[in-house]
Amino acid sequence: MFNLDDLVRPNVKRLSPYSCARDDFHGRAGVFLDANENPYGTLNRYPDPYQRELKDRISRLKSVPVENIFLGNGSDEVIDLCFRIFCNPGQDKVLTLYPSYGMYEVSASVNDVEIIRSELTPEFGISYSDVKKHFSDRNLRLIILCSPNNPTGNCLDNETVERIISEFRGIVLLDEAYIDFAAQPSMKDKISQYPNLIVMQTFSKAFGLASVRIGMAFTNAEIAGYLNKIKPPYNISSLNQRAVLRRLEKKESHRSQVTRIREERTRLSGEIAKLSCVVEVYPSDANFILTRMKDAAKIYEYLVNKGIIVRNRSSLINNCLRITVGSATENNKLLRALKNYK
């Protein structure tokens, strides 16, 4: 059965984390002469390594206790830290769906972790039997699932995802970067039920803060503890922490932006489907649309020449472009260009 102790790399269990000046002293003081900071200026102090104020705020927003929250320098840092905690380089393996977010494989390769690809079905769903056949592989430590999935745009079937979480004895990292655009709810409330589950979200998409680089992981307190233990102590700058706090003061604006993007997604999908250069528009639970074209490479080049950049995903899915839902004005420019394509 699941035993976290068996999954954490021995060197990670053994190491004692870097102890910074502010670890030794908590509380309010007038004179800080403990961290070799410059006494002058407004950005002269190190940020809070545990981001307490921000986590408090996120805890209320997401209804997840503070001890179950980890914040990374983007989701990308959370992914990398998971490899470092759970996968011995040159020995252990990760299973990811294919096609999915490219960062999983890059991060696996950086950490010298072998990748098992489980191909999505033609409808872009998980093949449970294909994933399950790898459960007996003792070196498979981590399964990364992405829902809604990038670049296909669809949510994975929640029941299948939950079955994998409950039957796999390793760690499941569920990437919900696009969950705010989806119709189905997050699985974050399942972290109390499954000790091997890490649910990841981000401020980069629905919150419009890609530049700020903050990713969230929701998981049991023990795993959150390991993530905190091995992260660089000041992984999130005070400017970035403040940017999120300021953004969260305007809850209405977040909600109205997500609504507007979802409405534009519906409109854009409908309009693109009518075009003669398009073969199929796939349903999307995200803020982008995957479309199959008659000739994706040609249309990609044509759009570049018009100053419109989409993503050509043909190397992953034959003749497919991934189009981010922009503002109404941007989407109209795209539609006008595509209508004029000959």
Ligand SMILES: *Cc1c(COP(=O)(O)O)cnc(C)c1O
């Ligand atoms: C955009 C995206 C992210 C966000 O990554 P950050 O490092 O938080 O900006 C995570 N996962 C997927 C699948 C994405 O497409």
